[in-house]
Amino acid sequence: MPDPIYLDHAATTPVRPEVLDAMQPFFGPRFGNPSSLHRWGREARAALDEARERLAVTLGAHPDELCFTSCGTEADNMALIGVWRSRRESGRTAAVATPIEHKAVLGALHEVAHEGGEERLLRVSSCGVVDEASFDVLVNDSAAVCSVMWVNNEIGVVQDVHELAQRAHERGVIFHTDAVQAFGKVSIDAKATPFDLLSISGHKIGAPKGIGALFIRRGTPMSPLMFGGSQDRGRRPGTENVAMAVGLARAAELTVAEREEECRRLDALRERLETALLARIPDAVIHGRGAPRAPHVTSISVPGTDSESLLMALDLRGIACSAGSACQSGSITPSHVLSALGVPADVASAAIRMSLGSLTTDDAVARVAELFPALVEKARRMATA
Numbered sequence: 143m144p145d146p147i148y149l150d151h152a153a154t155t156p157v158r159p160e161v162l163d164a165m166q167p168f169f170g171p172r173f174g175n176p177s178s179l180h181r182w183g184r185e186a187r188a189a190l191d192e193a194r195e196r197l198a199v200t201l202g203a204h205p206d207e208l209c210f211t212s213c214g215t216e217a218d219n220m221a222l223i224g225v226w227r228s229r230r231e232s233g234r235t236a237a238v239a240t241p242i243e244h245k246a247v248l249g250a251l252h253e254v255a256h257e258g259g260e261e262r263l264l265r266v267s268s269c270g271v272v273d274e275a276s277f278d279v280l281v282n283d284s285a286a287v288c289s290v291m292w293v294n295n296e297i298g299v300v301q302d303v304h305e306l307a308q309r310a311h312e313r314g315v316i317f318h319t320d321a322v323q324a325f326g327k328v329s330i331d332a333k334a335t336p337f338d339l340l341s342i343s344g345h346k347i348g349a350p351k352g353i354g355a356l357f358i359r360r361g362t363p364m365s366p367l368m369f370g371g372s373q374d375r376g377r378r379p380g381t382e383n384v385a386m387a388v389g390l391a392r393a394a395e396l397t398v399a400e401r402e403e404e405c406r407r408l409d410a411l412r413e414r415l416e417t418a419l420l421a422r423i424p425d426a427v428i429h430g431r432g433a434p435r436a437p438h439v440t441s442i443s444v445p446g447t448d449s450e451s452l453l454m455a456l457d458l459r460g461i462a463c464s465a466g467s468a469c470q471s472g473s474i475t476p477s478h479v480l481s482a483l484g485v486p487a488d489v490a491s492a493a494i495r496m497s498l499g500s501l502t503t504d505d506a507v508a509r510v511a512e513l514f515p516a517l518v519e520k521a522r523r524m525a526t527a
């Protein structure tokens with residue numbers, strides 16, 4: 143059997159050897175607690191500070207604007223709930239987001255509603271681009287915070303974060319962007335783009351699972367979500383995960399250094415894949431294709447098939463993709479992202495997300511382009527038999 147093909151980089155990526163090397167000493171002799179005053183502690187503190195500085199450089203940020211978190215989900219929760227709680231007394235009681243956000247943001251929005259706030263969802267176009275008219279109506283002087291993801295994890299659509307952040311500021315609204323899928327795919331510079339908060343996650347860029355960071359621009363109001371020690375100036379108490387912070391910083395540096403070349407490579411591979419698939423399956427739908435998209439994601443629906451059976455058929459041939467929908471407790475539910483785009487339920491339930499990355503080669507793309515149409519053909523024959 144030929145080598146398996148991993149086409150699920152938007153779900154997670156392999157840990158880079160350079161990242162593992164950088165982290166290794168902190169699982170061994172450099173085990174100190176950064177809050178301890180003795181030499182072990184000082185050594186750990188120095189490594190943590192250095193990681194923060196190096197990560198800050200990759201984002202155009204000041205080191206004190208970065209808070210290490212346990213994952214992207216925590217960073218999103220902290221941004222939405224932390225800012226909303228700190229502003230609710232001022233009469234700004236609403237939190238706004240797009241309906242195509244990751245559940246990490248949508249879940250935080252529900253929590254705001256649960257705590258007595260108002261949850262507002264923006265409209266998006268059929269390609270997934272934020273509707274400016276609905277932005278202007280909903281992001282108003284009763285809103286505390288607005289969150290718009292930079293790159294969508296299911297269809298790859300890229301939003302105009304610069305423009306949206308500016309508009310939010312005109313109305314006194316704090317602007318957060320979930321950049322978990324954007325880091326390494328678009329140019330991110332806190333000096334050039336006026337977002338107030340930005341989330342990233344390590345395991346999407348070659349660091350391990352269980353580390354993320356939230357950029358919090360100086361002066362942004364923020365209530366902590368956890369209470370206890372005074373780590374990170376009380377913003378996020380708990381003994382810092384030094385090894386993981388070091389790993390995240392290393393992964394971020396490598397990702398940013400390689401960004402332009404890797405994006406060009408992935409863009410060409412994705413284009414080749416989509417062109418080949420559309421040539422052989424002319425009625426296939428590629429979601430968000432009319433909008434600006436990050437180069438690593440393609441979401442394709444073939445009418446008359448269903449994603450669950452196609453995923454299984456692909457898996458049997460060693461090809462790992464995911465559904466364009468959330469897979470919860472083993473059952474595939476229709477994607478909230480595709481529903482928000484107005485995609486009919488039968489088309490949404492056929493969506494397959496292929497996400498490209500470091501493991502994607504020319505050969506892998508050629509094999510998928512060959513095999514996928516054959517599997518589709520078979521699935522359709524079985525459906526009509």
Ligand code: PLP
Binds near residue numbers: 213218291294323352
């Ligand atoms: N936001 C986006 C856009 C994501 O794709 C993900 C992960 O899939 C997350 C947030 C959550 O990140 P984590 O898995 O680190 O909690």
